Amino acid sequence: MTLIPITLTINGDLTQVAVHASQTLLEVLRYELRLIGTKQGCDKGDCGACTVLLDGEPVLGCLTLALSCAGRSVTTVESIPRADPLLESFDCHGAGQCGFCTPGMLMTAKGLLAKEKKPSRDSIRAAISGNLCRCTGYGPIVEAIAAVGEGTVQPATEEKLPPPLPSYGAPRK
Amino acid sequence: MSDRLIGKAGKRGDLIKRARGDTPFTDDLALPRMLHGKTLRCPHPHARIVSIDTSKALEIPGVIAVLTGRDLPERFGIIPWTPDEHALAIETARFVGDGVAAVAALDERTAVRGCDAIKVLYEVLPSAVDLDSAITRPEIGLSAKKDDNVSKAVDLAFGDVDGELAGSDVVLDGDYFFEGTAHVPIEPHCTLAQYDASGLLTVWSTTQVPHYLHRELSRVLRLSPTRIRVIQPPLGGAFGGKSEPFGHEFTAAKLAMVTGRPVKFLISREEEFYLHRGRHPMRLHFRLGAKSDGTLTAIDARNQIDGGAYSSFGLVTTYYSGQLLSLPTAARSYRFSSTRYFTNKPACGPKRGHGSVQPRFAFEVMLDRMAEKLKLDPIALRRKNAVGGNTHTINGMRVTSNGNLECLAKVEEASGWKERRGKLGFGRGLGVASSAYISGTNYPIYPNEMAQSSVQLKVDRSGVVTVFNGASEIGQGTDMLMATIVADELGLPLEAIRVVSADSDLCPVDLGAYSSRGTFMNGNACLTAARLVKEKLIAAVAAKLEVPETSVFVTRGALCVRGREGDAVPVEEAIQLAEAKFGALGAVGSYKTPPNLGGEYRGGTIGASPAYSFTAHVAEVKVDVETGVVEVVKVWCAHDCGKALLPTQVIGQIDGSVYMGVAEALFEEHLISPNGLHRGPNLLDYRIPTSLDVPQIHSMFVESLDPEGPHGAKEAGEGPLHSSIPAVANAIYDAVGVRLHALPFSPGRVLEALRQRKA
Amino acid sequence: MLPLPEFTLHSPRTIDEALGLLAKPGAMIIAGGTDLLPNMKQGLHQPEHVVSLQHLAELRAIRVEQKVLVLGAMTSLAEVAEHEDVRKYATALAEAAGTVGGPHHRRMGTLGGNLCLDTRCRYYNQSQFWRSALGFCLKKDGEVCHVVEGGKKCVAAASNDTAAAAIALEAVLVIRGAQGVRRVAAGEFFVADGARNIAIARDELLVALEVPRVAKRVSAYEKLRRRGAIDFPLLSVAVRLDGSAVEVVVSALAAKPRRINGAQKLAATQVEAIAEAAARECNPMPNIDGDVAWRKQMVRVMVKRALVRAIGAAQPST
Numbered sequence A: 001m002t003l004i005p006i007t008l009t010i011n012g013d014l015t016q017v018a019v020h021a022s023q024t025l026l027e028v029l030r031y032e033l034r035l036i037g038t039k040q041g042c043d044k045g046d047c048g049a050c051t052v053l054l055d056g057e058p059v060l061g062c063l064t065l066a067l068s069c070a071g072r073s074v075t076t077v078e079s080i081p082r083a084d085p086l087l088e089s090f091d092c093h094g095a096g097q098c099g100f101c102t103p104g105m106l107m108t109a110k111g112l113l114a115k116e117k118k119p120s121r122d123s124i125r126a127a128i129s130g131n132l133c134r135c136t137g138y139g140p141i142v143e144a145i146a147a148v149g150e151g152t153v154q155p156a157t158e159e160k161l162p163p164p165l166p167s168y169g170a171p172r173k
Numbered sequence B: 001m002s003d004r005l006i007g008k009a010g011k012r013g014d015l016i017k018r019a020r021g022d023t024p025f026t027d028d029l030a031l032p033r034m035l036h037g038k039t040l041r042c043p044h045p046h047a048r049i050v051s052i053d054t055s056k057a058l059e060i061p062g063v064i065a066v067l068t069g070r071d072l073p074e075r076f077g078i079i080p081w082t083p084d085e086h087a088l089a090i091e092t093a094r095f096v097g098d099g100v101a102a103v104a105a106l107d108e109r110t111a112v113r114g115c116d117a118i119k120v121l122y123e124v125l126p127s128a129v130d131l132d133s134a135i136t137r138p139e140i141g142l143s144a145k146k147d148d149n150v151s152k153a154v155d156l157a158f159g160d161v162d163g164e165l166a167g168s169d170v171v172l173d174g175d176y177f178f179e180g181t182a183h184v185p186i187e188p189h190c191t192l193a194q195y196d197a198s199g200l201l202t203v204w205s206t207t208q209v210p211h212y213l214h215r216e217l218s219r220v221l222r223l224s225p226t227r228i229r230v231i232q233p234p235l236g237g238a239f240g241g242k243s244e245p246f247g248h249e250f251t252a253a254k255l256a257m258v259t260g261r262p263v264k265f266l267i268s269r270e271e272e273f274y275l276h277r278g279r280h281p282m283r284l285h286f287r288l289g290a291k292s293d294g295t296l297t298a299i300d301a302r303n304q305i306d307g308g309a310y311s312s313f314g315l316v317t318t319y320y321s322g323q324l325l326s327l328p329t330a331a332r333s334y335r336f337s338s339t340r341y342f343t344n345k346p347a348c349g350p351k352r353g354h355g356s357v358q359p360r361f362a363f364e365v366m367l368d369r370m371a372e373k374l375k376l377d378p379i380a381l382r383r384k385n386a387v388g389g390n391t392h393t394i395n396g397m398r399v400t401s402n403g404n405l406e407c408l409a410k411v412e413e414a415s416g417w418k419e420r421r422g423k424l425g426f427g428r429g430l431g432v433a434s435s436a437y438i439s440g441t442n443y444p445i446y447p448n449e450m451a452q453s454s455v456q457l458k459v460d461r462s463g464v465v466t467v468f469n470g471a472s473e474i475g476q477g478t479d480m481l482m483a484t485i486v487a488d489e490l491g492l493p494l495e496a497i498r499v500v501s502a503d504s505d506l507c508p509v510d511l512g513a514y515s516s517r518g519t520f521m522n523g524n525a526c527l528t529a530a531r532l533v534k535e536k537l538i539a540a541v542a543a544k545l546e547v548p549e550t551s552v553f554v555t556r557g558a559l560c561v562r563g564r565e566g567d568a569v570p571v572e573e574a575i576q577l578a579e580a581k582f583g584a585l586g587a588v589g590s591y592k593t594p595p596n597l598g599g600e601y602r603g604g605t606i607g608a609s610p611a612y613s614f615t616a617h618v619a620e621v622k623v624d625v626e627t628g629v630v631e632v633v634k635v636w637c638a639h640d641c642g643k644a645l646l647p648t649q650v651i652g653q654i655d656g657s658v659y660m661g662v663a664e665a666l667f668e669e670h671l672i673s674p675n676g677l678h679r680g681p682n683l684l685d686y687r688i689p690t691s692l693d694v695p696q697i698h699s700m701f702v703e704s705l706d707p708e709g710p711h712g713a714k715e716a717g718e719g720p721l722h723s724s725i726p727a728v729a730n731a732i733y734d735a736v737g738v739r740l741h742a743l744p745f746s747p748g749r750v751l752e753a754l755r756q757r758k759a
Numbered sequence C: 001m002l003p004l005p006e007f008t009l010h011s012p013r014t015i016d017e018a019l020g021l022l023a024k025p026g027a028m029i030i031a032g033g034t035d036l037l038p039n040m041k042q043g044l045h046q047p048e049h050v051v052s053l054q055h056l057a058e059l060r061a062i063r064v065e066q067k068v069l070v071l072g073a074m075t076s077l078a079e080v081a082e083h084e085d086v087r088k089y090a091t092a093l094a095e096a097a098g099t100v101g102g103p104h105h106r107r108m109g110t111l112g113g114n115l116c117l118d119t120r121c122r123y124y125n126q127s128q129f130w131r132s133a134l135g136f137c138l139k140k141d142g143e144v145c146h147v148v149e150g151g152k153k154c155v156a157a158a159s160n161d162t163a164a165a166a167i168a169l170e171a172v173l174v175i176r177g178a179q180g181v182r183r184v185a186a187g188e189f190f191v192a193d194g195a196r197n198i199a200i201a202r203d204e205l206l207v208a209l210e211v212p213r214v215a216k217r218v219s220a221y222e223k224l225r226r227r228g229a230i231d232f233p234l235l236s237v238a239v240r241l242d243g244s245a246v247e248v249v250v251s252a253l254a255a256k257p258r259r260i261n262g263a264q265k266l267a268a269t270q271v272e273a274i275a276e277a278a279a280r281e282c283n284p285m286p287n288i289d290g291d292v293a294w295r296k297q298m299v300r301v302m303v304k305r306a307l308v309r310a311i312g313a314a315q316p317s318t
């Protein structure tokens, strides 16, 4: 399989990576670049766990060819700062339990909030309808995103950040 | 402590790290030289393996090793009495999707090609892919003795059922069917195994039962447990689907040992449906008797359970299908007869509300019918027959705290039941149901007298306390709970607490995240350990200030002396004083169930629990009589969790349970075609609800303060699912006057029922 | 992960270049990839060459001309759904596009890809393993059809939401090939063959859809599905009203969307009769879902609902 070098912007960093034609963006992000924040739940377009922003638009990483991202800008969940109102809002509202759908939800929400400053709950429900969550029943997610639009969450300050828990010793290449 | 964190709405603690990729899940782990494994699966529902030729696979560049069943001959199974699985099938494969060989290769593509190159010769055997054929064709011989297809049969009777039925004013019969459903956590199963140069096998796996996995790895690999370390990374949901050892966990380990390289198995979404262990399909026949004043006289239940290819937890499932019918609404007598059959389908197991969700559906619908027959309000009927607190159920289970009536009152009030039921016009209706569930099981899965849960605290002189606990964080928030309990006991800020969980080398044993045992058992163990440390801090401070120990107490940040408010000693300093006085600081705590929780008969301990949670639901539905589509508009759920230690998490568990119940009520069915093939092993065909398909959920908790629970807490993760399904069924009746007997309530079924009603 | 088979990706900059590449044996077009890639992951297609239309900006525009609305093949479904002129002149099409999959699929998926969507069947849209366990079928790698016993022709369902709408709106597909441009009416573009239900050669390129702009024309689309999103149609109904003249198209039945003949003789206001005609003419098969009886019953209901909405839209607002 031929490897083809491409250049793309990932979370603001100009990044060079060699990929082959049959690799998806999700594969390259997770397994080549080790940006493991983006998750895989089905790998065929059915669940939304792999949502990232491509030139600002939420798309499915598992149905995007990596090669087709050459010269474009990819934003993953790792770009979200620790003290971000959306993250804070998710945590306060219990909008994530296992947290596995959360990266995709966050990126979908980012895409929505970039377009609509103050989305209605209906518009939020529609926007996240391609992201499956099995833990929350969606209600808290809708509320968390709405609260950001309504400006009722403050970004966490250093003291208000969640505690450094738990502590896992896990190998990562 | 007055300013306790316990009981206050708060954050999850680890969510942000999980969400941003800081906390790696299992598939996020990678090791140098890592290989990728794939399993070759059997394409027949039942087949004898005549021969396997792996030579072509091994010729493929990049394929490093191949395994077949003979490489792992030891049987395993979560229940020690029914080990009937092999990591890879040896002589017979029992369902479409059963593993028969495994390949480790340099990358996944090559591993897939390796599997494709393996030639297996099968002799296809007769198969039973549904309950009927399992019952009527014993010659298929799927049981251990091969003379029938019975996996487990339980018959238990309490009181004089026949006499009571004969003396009843009303007796109702009902036949119900619950199609199986799957867990569908968004995170697929994944296992990474490493066998290092010293001969230590480390297995990272998506498991809810790391301790049982440790034991079974040792048995199947014939490797001393001293040479195995099991680590469970945080899970992306489980719901019972990761609560027993799976074939790929052994093949990953074995391949790592054979190749000397780390091996990872990432299970595909399709394979998820083959690993399954989802909710059992059940055919339920119920008979319910009552006096005209509403006294329930007898319950007579006969359940046929479709178990799939292996035993899994089936022994327990079979008991649970009847044992939990004695709470919260009981009859004067009751009996059940449940038989679990093997079929050539993916094995069923425990899903949120193990074994008891299906009979709960049948029973609560029967109650609704009985209330109508007796012209009683369904809530009143439940009240009249409610089992109280501090008592024993008819089948001998000890009940302590019981918030059932409060739960009923809450949903009655919140939903406007009295004013609105029956008055919403044709097409719209309200339905009620209630249920109870265990907070952990009486006994560990393998008989032993040791603790069921243990926690170890290490106290650092910097003020950091590390909680080592064996419990499995699967998304439900146990890590945060442990941290909060310790922070409160010792007056420390949350940020000073670290939690290390589910690592067999570092953490004391906890049996796992099943049967809603975490908060109760692990919480108690943690509280005990924290109190031991607290005693030492108090002793050290008392000695230093020369005051009696009884006058020292902990507040947030400091230890104070009653009556001498100026003399506060910061916790960090207290820790140092204690370390100086007692040496290295730490403590262990453990929890074991008290004796005599269940009945004194065979099986009397199964279903017995140190405490029970209680739930009531009211559902409001809208039925489109033209399309048959049922929309669940709103669900009110009140749940007695004992004490909401982390209220945001408790509400989240209730929300999630209601969501899952409504999903099962309306959408989900795990269907296997007559040819043994799964009807659609993917997330397009197996429809779980999207954000546009869920009701508004109004979750409330009731705090009955259990005398034995940590700070009074019980469970919240499974109980609130049970009665959501019958509440929907009863609401449909209120809306359009039809009783649905089979799940899910698909539009076709609703229309058919409406047609029959008209006819 | 579900590895994609190996292929070479081409990203031509002009239509001519694209046509040249499509002449290679085993070449396939990728637009949004939301149909092609999952199918490739399941082993349904193994193209040696994949030709991406990503850089053909000229295929991406929506133009309002005097007589027609021209929608480039690469226009995203999201844009088709939201575009004001499409909503106005081709309401059914906008509505149809707006019901495809979930928001991500509509953002990535294109109109051209939707019109050229591979037919679907529960015995076909499965993994290689699953299909091998079944023994494959006529459409791919096998000899028999599992939907129609003894059937010699694949009856997989046209499952694209926009097909029925395009036909109802008398849209024309603009196709480029080595020989130049040809135009095919949507009503003729879809053919009754589940193996390939589109009348376009593999080396041709769909460049645009032209929808006539007709004064006072109204249309509506109804989709039967179980979930609010991420669900292919179980039935797909488009209706068009020109005064009292009515056209009803029902799809997600078999390979070819069905124009309801009985409707053409009736006036739009005869809602019940039209729905009845549709119910008579449409016979869903167990190709995309098991509950055939329900789908059959729903033909009447969906047709009625689409008609009632269209009639409502035709009424001059007071």
Ligand SMILES: Cc1cc2nc3c(=O)[nH]c(=O)nc-3n(C[C@H](O)[C@H](O)[C@H](O)COP(=O)(O)OP(=O)(O)OC[C@H]3O[C@@H](n4cnc5c(N)ncnc54)[C@H](O)[C@@H]3O)c2cc1C
Residues within 6 Å of the ligand: A044, A045, A046, B684, C028, C029, C030, C031, C032, C033, C034, C035, C036, C037, C038, C053, C073, C074, C077, C099, C100, C101, C102, C105, C108, C109, C110, C111, C112, C113, C114, C115, C116, C117, C118, C159, C160, C161, C162, C200, C204, C205, C206, C207, C230, C231, C232, C233
């Ligand atoms: C989970 C999921 C749910 C979905 N739900 C729906 C749904 O509800 N309704 C629905 O209609 N679809 C659905 N889809 C399918 C798909 O997303 C859409 O049909 C989409 O419009 C396809 O467009 P695309 O650009 O992504 O097509 P591609 O995948 O790029 O192409 C599809 C086919 O068309 C051919 N093709 C593409 N463009 C051209 C062209 N210009 N000329 C000639 N041939 C061309 C390709 O070669 C390929 O064979 C779903 C997909 C997924 C994964």
Ligand code: SF4
Residues within 6 Å of the ligand: C120, C121, C122, C123, C124, C137, C138, C139, C140, C144, C145, C146, C147, C148, C153, C154, C155, C156, C194, C287
């Ligand atoms: S209709 Fe028949 S031939 Fe066509 S895909 Fe389905 S099973 Fe195969």
Ligand code: FES
Residues within 6 Å of the ligand: A039, A040, A041, A042, A043, A044, A045, A046, A047, A048, A049, A050, A051, A060, A061, A062, A063
């Ligand atoms: S992993 Fe991409 S949609 Fe599921």
Ligand code: FES
Residues within 6 Å of the ligand: A095, A096, A097, A098, A099, A100, A101, A102, A132, A133, A134, A135, A136, B186, B236, B237, B475
């Ligand atoms: S939080 Fe677990 S899947 Fe959404």
